[in-house]
Amino acid sequence: MKAIARLLLSAGLLAACAQAAHAQSTDTIGSLPVLKNWTAPHYKMHSQAVVEEVFGKHPELQSLTLQGVPPGFKGSIKSTMFAGTFPERIGKMSSDLDVLVVEKGYTILDPRWNMKDTPPKVTILIPLRDKANQNVGLAVVVFKHPAGATKTEKEYFLAAAEIRDELAARIPSHAAMFAPAQ
Numbered sequence: 001m002k003a004i005a006r007l008l009l010s011a012g013l014l015a016a017c018a019q020a021a022h023a024q025s026t027d028t029i030g031s032l033p034v035l036k037n038w039t040a041p042h043y044k045m046h047s048q049a050v051v052e053e054v055f056g057k058h059p060e061l062q063s064l065t066l067q068g069v070p071p072g073f074k075g076s077i078k079s080t081m082f083a084g085t086f087p088e089r090i091g092k093m094s095s096d097l098d099v100l101v102v103e104k105g106y107t108i109l110d111p112r113w114n115m116k117d118t119p120p121k122v123t124i125l126i127p128l129r130d131k132a133n134q135n136v137g138l139a140v141v142v143f144k145h146p147a148g149a150t151k152t153e154k155e156y157f158l159a160a161a162e163i164r165d166e167l168a169a170r171i172p173s174h175a176a177m178f179a180p181a182q
Contacts, residue, residue, distance in 0.1 A: 036091035038080040047083035049181035068137025124160035129168040136174040
């Protein structure tokens, strides 16, 4: 009898897990699956317009994305990508490292040593701030790092902080990031 109860409990748990997995959208980037835990509104958000404008001013960037907790977000992963230079990735679940930056305000500098990225890059995860200097999420600032580049990690960090501050000057508040672009 206990074995049957355990079997029924296991079957119920498997069904619940399958239903939860089905509720999350799975897209692909190339051939790699990407789990999504949020769907953006049907309009261009202020945050997306700001990313496009700032990215356009910085040819040294490979990408720029914003992550955090959208208003009313109910996902089990505590953060999601909500704006960026790869719009198809909007709604992508944040990684554990991303969540550390969003929740704790850490800054992570990843020089990508020995990663053989094509093209080579340096990634900085830095707290995203608004005009009032309040943390409102995460900016992932990815710099091109061509062969023979001499820029130091400190210089990349300072450049990422300047870009974050440029973003902050255009973000009145957390809620404003999700409002329609003007």
